[in-house]
Amino acid sequence: DGGITQSPKYLFRKEGQNVTLSCEQNLNHDAMYWYRQDPGQGLRLIYYSQIVNDFQKGDIAEGYSVSREKKESFPLTVTSAQKNPTAFYLCASSMQRPALVAGGADTQYFGPGTRLTVL
Amino acid sequence: GENVEQHPSTLSVQEGDSAVIKCTYSDSASNYFPWYKQELGKRPQLIIDIRSNVGEKKDQRIAVTLNKTAKHFSLHITETQPEDSAVYFCAVRGAGGTSYGKLTFGQGTILTVHP
Numbered sequence: 001d002g003g004i005t006q007s008p009k010y011l012f013r014k015e016g017q018n019v020t021l022s023c024e025q026n027l028n029h030d031a032m033y034w035y036r037q038d039p040g041q042g043l044r045l046i047y048y049s050q051i052v053n054d055f056q057k058g059d060i061a062e063g064y065s066v067s068r069e070k071k072e073s074f075p076l077t078v079t080s081a082q083k084n085p086t087a088f089y090l091c092a093s094s095m096q097r098p099a100l101v102a103g104g105a106d107t108q109y110f111g112p113g114t115r116l117t118v119l
Numbered sequence: 120g121e122n123v124e125q126h127p128s129t130l131s132v133q134e135g136d137s138a139v140i141k142c143t144y145s146d147s148a149s150n151y152f153p154w155y156k157q158e159l160g161k162r163p164q165l166i167i168d169i170r171s172n173v174g175e176k177k178d179q180r181i182a183v184t185l186n187k188t189a190k191h192f193s194l195h196i197t198e199t200q201p202e203d204s205a206v207y208f209c210a211v212r213g214a215g216g217t218s219y220g221k222l223t224f225g226q227g228t229i230l231t232v233h234p
Contacts, residue, residue: 033222040128042208042224043163058221059120090162106151106212108222110162 003027006091006111013078013085013118021076021114023091030095032074033108036060037088046089049074078116089114121146121213125225132199133233140228142209143191151212152185152192153222158205166207167194199232206230 004025013019023032031050035043045058049068063082068074074093078085092108122145132138142152150171155163169176169183169192176183180199185192196203209225 035224040226042125042226044224045221048221107153107165107168109165112162 004091004093004109004111006089006114008114009112011114011116013116015118016080018077018079019116021078021089021091021116023074023076023111024072025074025093025111026072027093027095027109028071029093029109030071031093031106032068033092033094034058034064034066034074034076035090035092037090037113043090046076084118085116086118087116089116121149121211121221121223123209123211123223123225125209125228127228128226129229129231131231131233134199134201136199138194138196138199138203138230138232140194140207140209140230141191142193142211142225143189144211144223145190146211146213147187147190148214149211150214152183153210153212154183154194155208155210155224156205157208157227163208196230199230201232201234204230204232 007022033048034046037043044060046064047066049055052071055066055068065077090113091111094106094108125142153168154166156166157163167178167181167183169185180197182195206227206229208227210222213221
């Protein structure tokens with residue numbers, strides 16, 4: 001877990017602004033993920049990336065964008081199109097590309113999270 | 120896509136009692152089932168996991184059982200301690216179609232262990 005970092009820990013955004021959340025890992029993991037956590041709703045997948053320069057939408061991608069230019073980094077941008085962005089955002093990574101896993105474990109390790117609040 | 124239901128949403132026990140949390144899932148092809156523990160304001164931490172070719176797995180006071188036919192799996196914590204108090208999440212890894220490789224999480228169970 002210590003190999004995944006997120007910054008900032010707290011972020012405040014004014015309505016209409018785009019903000020970018022940072023996620024870095026030094027675990028040499030192929031896959032990276034972004035989740036949103038709201039009270040009573042568990043973790044919901046926003047975007048995930050199995051390999052550099054490739055990413056897929058998760059269940060709640062609207063209003064968010066990502067890039068994966070380096071293996072170690074997977075930043076998430078919360079755009080002004082996201083109507084209710086106040087939440088706890090968690091980044092995760094795993095060793096194997098999901099599409100290549102055939103019965104083997106694909107443990108996801110989480111970063112410490114960023115709490116985003118819209119003012 | 121995968122649908123995961125977790126019950127109960129809150130669970131209160133006395134120290135030393137057992138706690139059981141159950142999750143059901145919809146995709147019969149799902150093949151990996153982890154459980155995470157999240158303390159207040161912290162990141163989720165993996166506590167135990169099970170694969171589809173195994174029916175039960177135990178690690179000290181924690182065990183997970185899987186019933187593939189019924190599509191449900193459960194977390195069992197014995198001899199609970201106050202430090203077990205946290206939110207517990209089950210998750211299911213998809214194995215087919217658009218769910219392949221992705222984890223879908225349950226809604227979480229708030230476990231409180233009273234001294």
